[in-house]
Amino acid sequence: MYRGREGQWAFLLHRLSGLAILLYLMLHVFSIGSFIFGERFYMAIHETYDLWPFRIGLLFVTAGVVYHAFNGLRIIVMDFTGFGVAYQRQMWYGVMAISLLAFVGAAWVVMPRILGGY
Amino acid sequence: MIRARTFTDARQQAHSNAELNWWIFMRISGLILVFLILGHIYMTFIQVSESDATFDAVVNKLANPAWKFYDWLILALSLLHGANGARYSIEDYVRSRPNRAWVKGVFFTVIALLFTLGTVGLFSI
Amino acid sequence: MHHRYDVLVVGAGGAGLMAALYAAKGDVSVACISKLYPTRSHTGAAQGGIGAALGNVQEDHWEWHMFDTVKGGDYLTDQDAAEVFAKDIIDAVYELEHMGLPFSRTPEGKIAQRKFGGHTRDFGKAAVERSCYAKDRTGHMILQTLYQQNVKAGTTFFNEFHVTDLLIEDGRCQGLVAYELSTGELHTFHAKAVILAAGGYGRVFKITSNALTLTGDLMSIYYRKGLPLEDMEFYQFHPTGLAKLGILVTEGIRGEGGILRNDSGERFMERYAPTIKDLAPRDIVSRSIITEIREGRGVGRDKDAVNIDLTHLPREVIEGKLAEIxxxxxxxLGMDPVKDLVPIQPTAHYAMGGIPTNLDGLCLSDGSGGTVEGLYAAGEQACVSLHGANRLGTNSLGDLVVFGRRAGIAAAKYARQVEYPDMPETGDAQRESVDLFERLRNGSGKENAAAIRKELQESMMNNVGIFRNGKDMAAQVDIIKELKARYQGVTVSDPSRRYNSELIEAMELGFMLDCAEAMTASALNRTESRGAHDREDFTERNDAEWLKHTMAYKNLNKADDVIIGYKPVALKGFTRAFEPKPRVY
Amino acid sequence: MTQTHAQASSAPVSASVPMLQLKVKVLRFDPEKDKKAYWTTYDVEAQAGDRVLDVINHIKWYLEPSLTFRRSCMHGICGSDAMLINGRNRLACKTLVRDVAKSGGTITVEPIRGLKVEKDLLVDMEPFFDSYKAIMPYFINESPAPAAERIQSEEEAERMAHSSNCILCACCTTSCPIFWVNGSYLGPAAIVQAHRFIFDTRDEATQQRLGIMNQNTGVWRCRTAYNCTEACPRDIPITQLIEEVKRAVMYGQA
Incomplete structure (x- = not known):
């Protein structure tokens, strides 16, 4: 593995999170859109989603979305300002912190529900 | 597009703004999606449980034209943003031109079908 | 493989690229052969600047530049060459600017100029700003700019081709043979004119600013034909190389105000050159430094260096104009020139001598007007004798562009006028090159080329270095003989055809031994001190006997023997002439 | 493979200088006889201040003569010896032993990535120079030149300070994750060269070069991974220059 620094990992995570989100998005559009085929079809898919592995997966999707969103903002700052490039490292650590917080926060709210079966 | 091996090639190739426009689109759509999607996740995942997203709940919510538009905007922008992002990846990693052509073809078809499905679904309620 | 071009240029440094560019403008087909990629050439390591009397900062005239060059060369400089040079260089610098070279600028937006060693106003009165510079990467910018222009002109390049033989018959050059590194194949090039611009041979010394690839290949090939090498005894030691490493520290550092100090912090150049102090010419500064070191005033663990002091200069100057060093x-060294003194010591830098040429770069076959038709040389490889016994700083880059251009133009003109010379059959043409490689590949000896090279470099440094004497140099003649004998026992162990760099390095060692032989013999022969050639046993300049160029020939009938001949010095330019005078600064 | 010990330094040896014991792990490959690349380890002694190139030269000269790599100037100006040293692209002559290994440690040396390996550490540079040539890397100004120089202010000249510093060593281009997987991307080095001319006030072909940069293979392929900037041995802020070119294309086409 090439020993790149923050920028390389930021790029790699951005790409991976983007592709993961896209995959989820496609599933999501399909499952929600499926209600045009009637309630039974929709609920069949939905009950599968309700299982705990999927709900924990959603936590990761949330973290991925937050990372992708804030790293996207970091990229926009780099692209459109002169100083963005100079502070890219610090901004990336900020993005990582926000993503982690979002993950922990979401887990804090969601885990009791999953454990409680609600 | 193949790499220009000579500067004559390069000069001939140099007249499309497509990549520039996509690049700008990614930034603008990204900026909008940050708010739309984080809001969406908060409202449908954090605030309420997955168990609450029943058929009726979804139908009821989408009866409101404002939510309809909100969701459709997410649908359209995120599919485009995602599809173009995936196109970047395909163009980066799939090096043979014939392979790239069919991978892209299949992928874009799937995206178009999903977009149709989503749009029809949203507006058929 | 067989190729045919009107003009062939060997070497893709400043001189070669300039020659290729101007030959191409002469409406002939041109190819450039280099043993490296062109942008790897050592012109890129030149830092300080290119001297031209533009007068952008202070009043300046080409006559002053000519005078400084002649005096700097300790009157061994051919004055016709110096006059042509001092006039031509002004246009050449403007041409480089028109090619896009990103020079540093004056506040008025003109090309910036700074002081440099030995460059004075009004025939020696005071230092003058003559060196046109692009920060301290002038050579890098020249090399890049010239390569770019060649890309634009569509010059054909043969990269990583090592020239192994020149084809010369009846005083006419027919072409050359080259070894393609990537395939191990020999190529024959048929040409109307060949321009040699493959650089110097600094690697014969241990401490040198020269690249590993500067092994004097073409000088040696020329010499092996029984043709002369001129003024080989004059080898410049740059006063400021990074201690131990020899990496060049530009003279521009002193041009910007840097001061040399010994162990007690004394500005010792005040004693050796009271008028221009640290900006004295290189031979004088190098000798002064060595004298300080010999008398125990050196710095560092081994007390074999002195310090250069920049700490009084503003940080913007050090990190801006002197960013490179x-x-x-x-x-x-892990040292910061902004606050630390930087230890330096003299480093082998530049060959004033080389393949003798006339003002158009045409190669000379003897000291009395004989030439090799169709063969040209330029740059460090050549000796037009612009630099005489000691080159002034910035005049090497000037030499490249002025005489590279002249050689290119002359070669193209010649190529337009003549037919292709007869060419030997491929087998005959390549015989010597094939033999050379056969011997290196299939020898029976167990000698290690690297070990021989190391001994050569160390002994040359000790015996034919800055201070010389008859006894040491006579010993060196024997050492070289012994090393040449051992070289016969070198066998290349890597059998591969493709990219056989072991084979190349072994071949280059042979070239270096030749250059060292010619150099030592010439130096031993010259019983005076002049410019860079400083003898402890003959401390005075002797114009009565020695105001003449040395021409060293290999004795083709007797192994390890060098025949010394002479060539008169041109003591008059076309319009100006400067009488030899004692050289004080 | 274990080899004998010897001295790798070009500097004079002095007993007081501590020698480091090193293992140098080199990725070797000779297409004439090997099917795939393999690692070979050499034991050497070196001083902390030696260049990695000194160590590699030592291996070539005294231990393994067939080891093949490019080198020339030995001080980071010719750009011959770009290698992947301890996982990062660097010039072997500008990397000191003490910066990459402690005594008893290991230095790994591989060829740079994304270009075809010809032998050991030596790669095919032609695609790299093709990209360079594709951006019209030469000054273009067809209007008649003045008798003296073209005037340019100090500030305008300073705009080229970074980009004109490039030595075409390929450290940047071959550290780029996009270039590894897709060689049709012109790469950071070519963009830096384009920057040098685009921001030269004397040059007249800015629009053409912006056009080349505007293609699919141009600046838009840059995903700001910063490997180029980290790898540059000349400390050129490459990503910043690429971003400047992106903005120039955007505003130039707008």
Whole structure:
């Protein structure tokens, strides 16, 4: 593995999170859109989603979305300002912190529900 | 597009703004999606449980034209943003031109079908 | 493989690229052969600047530049060459600017100029700003700009081709043979004119600013034909190389106000050159430094260096105009010129001598007007005798562009007028090259080329270095004989055809031994001190006997024997002439 | 493979200088006889201040003569010896032993990535120079030149300070994750060269070069991974220059 620094990992995570989100998005559009085929079809898919592995997966999707969103903002700052490039490292650590917080926060709210079966 | 091996090639190739426009689109759509999607996740995942997203709940919510538009905007922008992002990846990693052509073809078809499905679904309620 | 071009250029440094560019403008087909990629050439390592009397900062005239060059060369400079040079260089610098070279600028937006060693106003009165510079990467910018222009002109390049033989018959050059590194194949090039611009041979010394690839290949090939090498005894030691490493520290550092100090912090150049102090010519500064070191006033663990002091200069100057050497000092010595004194010592830098040529770069076959038709040389490889016994700083880059251009133009003109010369059959043409490689590949000896090279470099440094004497040099003649005998026992162990760099390095060692032989013999023969050639046993300049160029020939009938001949010095330019005078600064 | 010990330094040896014991792990490959690349380890002694190139030269000269790599100037100006040293692209002559290994440690040396390996550490540079040539890397100004120089202010000249510093060593281009997987991307080095001319006030072909940069293979392929900037041995802020070119294309086409 090439020993790149923050920028390389930021790029790699951005790409991976983007592709993961896209995959989820496609599933999501399909499952929600499926209600045009009637309630039974929709609920069949939905009950599968309700299982705990999927709900924990959603936590990761949330973290991925937050990372992708804030790293996207970091990229926009780099692209459109002169100083963005100079502070890219610090901004990336900020993005990582926000993503982690979002993950922990979401887990804090969601885990009791999953454990409680609600 | 193949790499220009000579500067004559390069000069001939140099007249499309497509990549520039996509690049700008990614930034603008990204900026909008940050708010739309984080809001969406908060409202449908954090605030309420997955168990609450029943058929009726979804139908009821989408009866409101404002939510309809909100969701459709997410649908359209995120599919485009995602599809173009995936196109970047395909163009980066799939090096043979014939392979790239069919991978892209299949992928874009799937995206178009999903977009149709989503749009029809949203507006058929 | 067989190729045919009107003009062939060997070497893709400043001189070669300039020659290729101007030959191409002469409406002939041109190809450039280089043993490296062109942008790897050592012109890129030149830092300080290119001297031309533009007068952008202070009043300046080409006559002053000519005078400085002649005096700097300790009157061994051919004055016709110096006059042509001092006039031509002004246009050449403007041409480089028109090619896009990103020079540093004066506040008025003109090309910036700074002081440099030995460059004075009004025939020696005071230092003058004559060196046109692009920060301290002038050579890098020249090399890049010239390569770019060649890309634009569509010059054909043969990269990583090592020339192994020149084809010369009946005083006419027919072409050359080259070894393609990537395939191990020999190629024959048929040409109307060949321009040699493959650089110097600094690697014969242990401490040198020269690249590993500067092994004097073409000088040696020329010499092996029984043709002369001129003024080989004059080898410049740059006073400021990074201690131990020899990496060049530009003279521009003193041009910007840097001061040399010994162990007690004394500005010792005040004693050796009271008028221009640290900006004295290189031979004088190098000798002064060595004298300080010999008398125990050196610095460092081995007390074999002195310090250069920049700490009184503003940080913007050090990190701006001297960015390159600041980076080098930080990288290699872990020292910051902004606050630290940087230890330096003299480093083998530049060959004043080389393949003798006339003002158009046409190669000379003897000291009395004989020439090799169709063969040209330029740059460090050549000796037009612009630099005489000691080259002034900035005049090497000037030499490249002025005489590279002249050689290119002359070669193209010649090529337009003549037919292709007869060419030997491929087998005959390549015989010597094939033999050379056969011997290196299939020898029976167990000698290690690297070990021989190391001994050569160390002994040359000790015996034919800055201070010389008859006894040491006579010993060196024997050492070289012994090393040449051992070289016969070198066998290349890598059998591969493709990219056989072991084979190349072994071949280059042979070339270096030849250059060292010619150099030592010439130096031993000259019983005076002049410019860079400083003898402890003959401390005075002797114009009565020695105001003449040395021409060293290999004795083709007797192994390890060098025949010394002479060539008169041109003591008059076309319009100006400067009488030899004692050289004080 | 274990080899004998010897001295790798070009500097004079002095007993007081501590020598480091090193293992140098080199990725070797000779297409004439090997099917795939393999690692070979050499034991050497070196001083902390030696260049990695000194160590590699030592291996070539005294231990393994067939080891093949490019080198020339030995001080980071010719750009021949770009290698992947301890996982990062660097010039072997500008990397000191003490910066990459402690005594008893290991230095790994591989060829740079994304270009075809010809032998050991030596790669095919032609695609790299093709990209360079594709951006019209030469000054273009067809209007008649003045008798003296073209005037340019100090500030305008300073705009080229970074980009004109490039030595075409390929450290940047071959550290780029996009270039590894897709060689049709012109790469950071070519963009830096384009920057040098685009921001030269004397040059007249800015629009053409912006056009080349505007293609699919141009600046838009840059995903700001910063490997180029980290790898540059000349400390050129490459990503910043690429971003400047992106903005120039955007505003130039707008």
């Amino acid at each position: 600041t980076d080098l000092a930080r990288t290699y």
